[in-house]
Amino acid sequence: MVRVRFAPSPTGYLHVGGARTALFNYLFARHHGGKFVLRIEDTDIARSEKVFEQNLMETLRWLGLNWDEGPDIGGPFGPYRQSERLHIYREYAQRLVSLGKAYEVYAYPEEIEKIREQLLSQDEAPHYTREYFESFATSERKREYEQKGLKPAIYFSMPRKTIVHEDLVKGTVVFSEGSVGDFAILRSNGVPTYNFACVVDDMLMQITHVIRGDDHLPNTVKQLAMYEAFGATPPKIGHVSTILGPDGKKLSKRHGATSIEEFRSQGYLPEAVVNYLALLGWSSPDAKEIMSMDEMISKFSIDRLSKNPAIFDPVKLNWMNGHYIRTMDEEQLIHLISPFLNNWGFLAKSPEWLREVLQTVKDRIHILKDFQTAADFFFIRPQVKVSASQEVREALIECSEKLESSQSLDKNYVVNLIRSVVKGRKVNAKEFYTTLRHLLTGRNEGPELVDIVYLLGTSETAIRIKMGLEE
Numbered sequence: 293m294v295r296v297r298f299a300p301s302p303t304g305y306l307h308v309g310g311a312r313t314a315l316f317n318y319l320f321a322r323h324h325g326g327k328f329v330l331r332i333e334d335t336d337i338a339r340s341e342k343v344f345e346q347n348l349m350e351t352l353r354w355l356g357l358n359w360d361e362g363p364d365i366g367g368p369f370g371p372y373r374q375s376e377r378l379h380i381y382r383e384y385a386q387r388l389v390s391l392g393k394a395y396e397v398y399a400y401p402e403e404i405e406k407i408r409e410q411l412l413s414q415d416e417a418p419h420y421t422r423e424y425f426e427s428f429a430t431s432e433r434k435r436e437y438e439q440k441g442l443k444p445a446i447y448f449s450m451p452r453k454t455i456v457h458e459d460l461v462k463g464t465v466v467f468s469e470g471s472v473g474d475f476a477i478l479r480s481n482g483v484p485t486y487n488f489a490c491v492v493d494d495m496l497m498q499i500t501h502v503i504r505g506d507d508h509l510p511n512t513v514k515q516l517a518m519y520e521a522f523g524a525t526p527p528k529i530g531h532v533s534t535i536l537g538p539d540g541k542k543l544s545k546r547h548g549a550t551s552i553e554e555f556r557s558q559g560y561l562p563e564a565v566v567n568y569l570a571l572l573g574w575s576s577p578d579a580k581e582i583m584s585m586d587e588m589i590s591k592f593s594i595d596r597l598s599k600n601p602a603i604f605d606p607v608k609l610n611w612m613n614g615h616y617i618r619t620m621d622e623e624q625l626i627h628l629i630s631p632f633l634n635n636w637g638f639l640a641k642s643p644e645w646l647r648e649v650l651q652t653v654k655d656r657i658h659i660l661k662d663f664q665t666a667a668d669f670f671f672i673r674p675q676v677k678v679s680a681s682q683e684v685r686e687a688l689i690e691c692s693e694k695l696e697s698s699q700s701l702d703k704n705y706v707v708n709l710i711r712s713v714v715k716g717r718k719v720n721a722k723e724f725y726t727t728l729r730h731l732l733t734g735r736n737e738g739p740e741l742v743d744i745v746y747l748l749g750t751s752e753t754a755i756r757i758k759m760g761l762e763e
């Protein structure tokens with residue numbers, strides 16, 4: 293049975309890269325009818341925060357990436373929060389010590405740093421070996437540790453040999469002999485390092501496949517060596533390529549919104565975000581781009597993950613989001629946009645009226661936030677003073693009076709009424725319509741004028757014409 297995990301560190305909001313990793317793991321698990329595990333890697337005590345953990349979970353749920361085992365729902369291999377598994381790491385570190393694959397280090401951090409500096413000054417890579425630390429393990433030092441309530445750190449003896457990794461995405465990767473030295477697996481405060489905790493957990497949680505960002509490729513050699521030391525078979529591991537910004541540089545804050553939280557608050561739809569993320573380094577065999585989660589699940593395979601960096605293109609994401617807005621169920625759209633309207637203080641005359649306003653501007657918006665500038669004039673009277681030629685002024689006033697006294701709000705009636713005034717007075721039609729649009733919306737472009745008049749209503753239209761015309 294396929295078992296994969298998403299293992300975020302709760303040190304910040306979920307960003308594009310992390311969400312894509314979660315999505316690929318989710319699609320892979322669902323495609324194979326396997327399990328998707330959420331594991332919180334919170335061993336960096338200083339930087340991990342509960343709010344980020346909560347936010348990660350909420351964001352994953354918003355994206356529709358629901359997990360089968362995790363810190364909140366438990367599961368057969370829990371706990372799923374690394375900070376609750378410290379006793380397990382201690383036990384497994386001891387196991388490696390007894391096997392002669394790891395050793396205790398009684399040196400203080402500043403002494404370890406000194407060794408590093410010395411190696412560097414001799415132009416050598418700072419690769420530790422057991423011998424460097426032996427002299428510190430005196431009986432006096434051990435007593436000192438006991439008195440201070442300290443435990444020795446545990447270092448892993450990295451085998452000095454070439455390690456070959458068959459990556460699910462990148463193909464064969466060779467880590468040559470001596471590229472990595474010994475490294476800490478357990479700090480003297482009992483907290484494991486990432487590489488060790490990750491191996492112990494993937495092993496105990498029976499993870500079969502790991503899909504993660506290629507920034508973790510250098511860790512893989514250490515992790516493979518530890519699996520070997522435990523006599524365990526490692527999961528199959530694939531590293532997905534980096535995500536770059538449109539300028540070809542690593543995606544970062546400079547490129548604008550990068551956290552899923554930001555996209556959510558601007559009014560991107562989860563369906564569009566997951567669809568777009570899936571295409572960052574994966575493609576469907578039929579080259580289809582707009583896909584539902586179910587379609588992606590049925591088409592997903594690791595062999596279609598790209599070796600090449602993916603380019604994050606906000607224009608394409610916006611286009612895709614616009615597509616989802618236009619094709620989405622109207623009730624659902626109203627439901628989603630309501631909190632935004634409340635925020636902006638936009639009061640709808642009625643649910644039916646709001647539905648019609650949405651229909652009118654829907655083609656013009658890419659994200660829900662755009663609705664504010666695309667439709668504000670329906671909710672708020674623009675503060676404008678517009679000048680016009682004498683003829684156009686008179687025609688507009690005539691229109692406003694006729695509209696005010698008319699009972700009908702039929703669109704055809706409105707169109708005919710306006711047209712007959714324009715024709716009857718022989719005014720410059722272009723000037724007339726531009727001025728009218730400006731009076732009603734405060735802008736030079738937007739939806740059809742007849743739709744605007746119809747949705748504003750005759751009396752509001754009349755008021756805007758009268759109030760906005762320059763004396």
Ligand code: GLU
Nearest residue numbers: 299300301333490504508
């Ligand atoms: N906690 C690691 C991270 O957030 C997980 C890496 C992995 O998937 O092994 O990058």
